[in-house]
Amino acid sequence: MKKASILMIIGSLCLLGLFKFPLWNIMLGAPQYPDPLGMNIHITGIQGVSEFDLQNIDGLNHYIGMKTIPKADEMWEFKAFPIVIISMSVLGVLLGLLGFVGKVDYRYFLGWFILMSILGVMGMYDFNVWLTDYGSNLDPHAIIKVTNEDGTPMTYKPPLFGYKKLLNFNVSSMPALGAWAMFLGMSLTVVAFLVGWKSKRSPSS
């Protein structure tokens, strides 16, 4: 159980990588942008991959009537996400410590993982809602209006995950280093649960 608790603590601490590394990365490449434009979505706000990428993305997007990319203080998420991540990290470390001294058992680790997964899915859902709004809630005075074959206005929603072609742009949307650290941390908590479970079944170890 001691080994499991240590894994639980390390796994929970991995979440803190999100304060240093971006959660998500969206890149926009086109023939005239051989160096693609890109944005890194951190839990504290959105940053350009290169210094002027956000300004240049906004400059392009204004033709199709997209809103400008929100600043950190323009979205509640950038205040809420850090609190959620710190809370979950602290909670995880606490559970690990309590496990270490035998006050809680391994099932709490799984409970933490399930809670974190629910929060993660909610976060993804929220992210997707934002992308949908950003890509389809367009200025009615937009200069360029492109319609789909069925006559409905084209949306410019970047993919939640993976690649998509948006007019002349190849758009990719992928988890970034912070997210991979989070996934790793969450996996470790599952391992912690399994290790704890195993040690319970064979108390000698």
Added chain:
Amino acid sequence: MKKYSFYLVTLLGSVLFLSGCGDQNGNASSNGALASNNAEKVYVAPGEHDEFYAFMSGGYSGNVTVYGLPSGRMFKEIPVFSQFPTNGYGYSEETKPMLETSFGFIPNDDSHHPDISQTNGELDGRWLFINGNNTPRIARIDLKTFETAEIIEVPNSAGNHSSSYITENSEYVVAGTRFSVPIPQRDMPIKDYKGNFKGALSFISVAPETGHMDIKFQLIMPGFNYDLSHPGRGKSHGWFFFTTYNTEEANSLLEVNASQNDKDFIAAVNWKKIEEYVENGGGTMVPANYTHNLYSDETHSATSTMKKEVLTVDPTKVPGAVFFMPTPKSPHGVDVNPTGDYIIGNGKLSADLTVFSFDKMIAAIDGKKYDGEAYGLPILKFEDVLAGQVKSGGLGPLHTEFDGKGNAYTTFFISSEVVKWKVGTWEVIDRKPTFYSVGHCMIPGGNSAKPFGKYLISLNKITKDRYLPTGPELEHSAQLYDITGDKMELIYDFPTHGEPHYAAAIPASILAPKSQKIYKLAENEHPFATKSVSDARVVRDGNVVHVYMAMIRSHFTPDNIEGIKVGDKVYFHITNHEQDFDVPHGFMMIGATNSGLLIMPGQTKTTVWEPKQEGVWPFYCTDFCSALHQEMQGYVRVSPASSNIDLSWSLGE
């Protein structure tokens, strides 16, 4: 039977081998069986980049043109000493000071010899220097922005021809006068030239960090013509060599009267010795009038300062600093090999090349073995300093470059050829015709301790029959030779703009990664910058109106201006708000008698418009910036001088 098949295979093999190694004319190629054809050697496929940047002087265009090697594609024309309507250089209020001189505003010149800055004798790619020949000036081009950053005028000079060569740590760029003139200038009979006119050799220091230029001292030499120059390097670092002609000091019909002496001189100048003399308080500060023009990437503006004095040095006061080496006959080029051992003087009316040994020169100086003196300056004995002569069989040798492998390449103007010879043995290895009348040649890194030795470019004066005719006026012709083999191979022809005298080239890998893409708007310190669209405004001060305007794809802020009156002087100060590589915006105003502007991302430029007629007059963006470029436009309403319509401006109202 077995034997026959063996012969057959051998025969087939040799046929294949031979057919693979000849060129289309059936001549054996020098590069063996692996040689690709010439088209492949110069072909740079779409999307691929050239290996070298070549900077060619524009001659009477006053500019520098940038070409790729080996493709011969022209990338850019950099305005230096001339007004350039393409982007407004020399027309915009910010760049007008760049063309100020003691004679006033001079919007043209004759640019001759570019040279790239060096560290430890190797090209470092920070700056390119070039001389204005007519109104003596030296310019510094910043190779991060490929823009002219500084121009210093050279007083007491005329025909700034033996320039602008650089010492091996860019300590000095020299500006030697072609014409000797009265110093100081004064009203005197021309026939009294001899003994009264003087030739100034100016040593301009280059500040190591900023590149800023300052005339450290001027050597006031006898009244010869100082034609070309080259710095020593390696062991001869600290010396500078200048060719002279007209040691006869003739003042009329020089083609005859300045060609009488069998030998003129190469002046060897120990600049370190003179520097020491100057630093110990030597030399005479004399009154002078010359401009120093400096451009700032922060204010996007140039300033012109008038300098009032210059330090002159009488070479006879610094013993051991200046010596003359007799050189046949009316020498033009003087070149120093990469190791610094040899000084090659090309007598343009001679058939042979004269090579001097630096070691022998030092020995002769140490032994004080002089052959008389000229105006108090010692003349060394020709035989004492001679290392050898290249018996070329050509006519009119001009300039020599080196490949870094112990070979030299000399151009011959009269016989139109490049001759390759071996340094040390002086034997001729190869000769190839040029088309036609070659002046300088250039090997990338040629004026450094480390030539790159892959290509040679001949810069030819006559072009006829090489390309489709374009009326009486033809661009000059450059020719590219592959010099990787024993024999040179002419692999490409391309036209060059203006009259390229000399050129300098550098591997793209040194410059391209440092090339600046935008100016940061946040760092724009132009006094009339509009850094936020909310600052866009129009301000009247008497009959002077300042328009603070911003531009971004695809509109101006403001785009409607009213309250301007006939007789006003309207300054448009326009700031480009883009921060994206390769997105300039242009500006032209109907009836403006000045020039259009091309404004780079983050930059501010100013043009003046003096409305003469009432009406509503448009302006627009001239650089195709976006899908809505054509919509990037605006109007200025011009009312009668007596009108009392208030100034107003707007966007989107």
